Amino acid sequence: MKESNVRLEIIEKIKTEYNATGAIHIDYEDIKLNDDGKDALIKSAETLAERLGLHHHNLQKHLYNNIYYIEPAGPLVVAISLPEQKIEMFAQMPQSMWSFRLNNRFVN
Helix, strand or coil, X not given: CHHXXXXXXXXXXXXXXXXXXXXXXXXXXXXXXXXXXXXHHHHHHHHHHHXXXXXXXXXXXXXXXXXXXXXXXXXXXXXXXXXXXCEEEEEEECHHHEEEEECXXXXX
């Protein structure tokens, strides 16, 4: 229950930040990242983990579990929400780096 409340809060923040009509949480199993996308996510996790003194594998898992598609036809956004460290930010992934499955078809 708590996880769904957190996701709803993140969706509302994304809608406000990007002036979007909606945002959809994308399950990590439905995302296809090309090599550049994978490298960017890994490097982001490593950099952020180093700055926060966290293990980058845990942070990388957190990033993969917090990817949202901005509706109606926006980018993918990685929500970095770490309340313990008082960090909340959003990072867009260029469309050239990803595709994802939505309603049994791949988008982008």
